[in-house]
Amino acid sequence: MHKIRTPHNHPDGKVFAWMALLMGLGIGLVLPIFPGIVKSLMHTDSNVSLFYSFIAIMMLLASLLSAVLFRKISRKTITKIGFLTMGGIFFLLIFVTRWVELGILESIRVRALL
Numbered sequence: 750m751h752k753i754r755t756p757h758n759h760p761d762g763k764v765f766a767w768m769a770l771l772m773g774l775g776i777g778l779v780l781p782i783f784p785g786i787v788k789s790l791m792h793t794d795s796n797v798s799l800f801y802s803f804i805a806i807m808m809l810l811a812s813l814l815s816a817v818l819f820r821k822i823s824r825k826t827i828t829k830i831g832f833l834t835m836g837g838i839f840f841l842l843i844f845v846t847r848w849v850e851l852g853i854l855e856s857i858r859v860r861a862l863l
Contacts, residue, residue, distance in 0.1 A: 764829070765825075765828065765829070768829065768832040768833070768836075769832065771836065772832050772835055772836060775835075775836065775839045776835075776839075779839055779842065784797065786842075786845075786851075787800055787801075787851065790845070790846075790847065790848045790851055791848055796848075800848070800851075800852065800855075803852060803856075804855055804856065804859055807855075807856040807859050807860065808859050808863060811859060811860040811863045812863050815863050830861075831861040831862065832861075834857065834858075834861035835858055835861045835862060838854050838855075838857055838858040838861065839858075841854055842854060
């Protein structure tokens with residue numbers, strides 16, 4: 750049987766593990782209620798569908814552009830920046846009152862996630 754290696758003895762592994770834990774907790778709390786938040790800002794189901802279509806296009810563009818980033822910047826650095834960005838975005842979602850703000854924050858979150 751293979752041993753499962755954990756990064757708990759490495760200083761960067763500890764930081765990464767804590768960031769991943771906190772981000773996982775935040776995502777687990779926000780994503781189940783996120784469609785309700787979008788519907789309260791968009792007011793109709795068709796607008797919610799358009800919003801999620803916009804987010805899907807942002808995901809496609811971010812995935813195409815991420816290949817360039819991975820060649821130039823370390824994966825560890827990109828992961829840390831992504832976690833910090835997503836944490837900031839989840840905090841800023843508290844203050845969203847219009848669908849434009851939600852679209853901007855969600856597109857940044859999707860790019861950081863990818």
